[in-house]
Amino acid sequence: MRSYAQCCALAKALDVVGERWTLLIVRELMLRGPSRYTDIRAGLPGIATNLLADRLRQLESAGIVYREEAPPPIATTLFGLTERGEQLRPVLDELLVWGLPLMAEPAPDDAFRAHWLAGPAAHFLSDSDPDGPPLEIEIRAGDEEPAVIDAAGGEVSVRIGSASDPDAVVSGRPQLVLGVLAGRLDLDDAVRRGLTVQGRRQALERLRASAPAAA
Secondary structure, three states, rough: OOOEEEEEOHHHHHHOOOOOOOOOOOOHHHOOOOEEEHHHHHOOOOHHHHHHHHHHHHHHOOOOOEEEEOOOOOOOOEEEHHHHHHEOOOOOEHHHHHHHHOOOOOOOOOOOOOHHHHHHHHEEEOOOOOOOOEEEEEEOOOOOOOEEEEEEOOEEEEEEEEOOOOOOOEEEHHHHHHHHOOOOOHHHHHHHHHHHHEEEOOHHHHHOOOOOHHH
């Protein structure tokens, strides 16, 4: 790993996390928690397997990532964030907010994973009916692994996986899903362009997009 060789806190930080793919590896571990190598790689389309292995070793040496052998029935190596690694969470949160306007027009060939919504959702989605019953909306966009948007008590969160009894299931191209969630695309227009909504369409109306995404 090359160093900027500068006596500056920012330069020293970039010496550790400034390499290509490094912060995205941290993103995956923040969203997933302790993960298998294959799960991390699945969330990083385009990375070479040897490069991922190198980056994980570098992060481990820097005290940002740990590895442990999980007991049966998992019986595999898991990677997770150390306390030092968790301190990067507010840094990534600020980068997510800063990058939201750049997602106004995702490129057609951009890769997408539904669980990537977990970070931005906390910043650009709000619950317009905090006194209403808990709400679950399953998102299927761009990959085989769905995600679920939960709204309850005024809080919005996103988790990886399927909902047992979702209020609505939204399926379609990432551009359409993101457009509707960000409030930039009318739901009826998105449906005409190929978005599929099963269940209660009114469930989507409860999610309100805030200014950064709408911009």
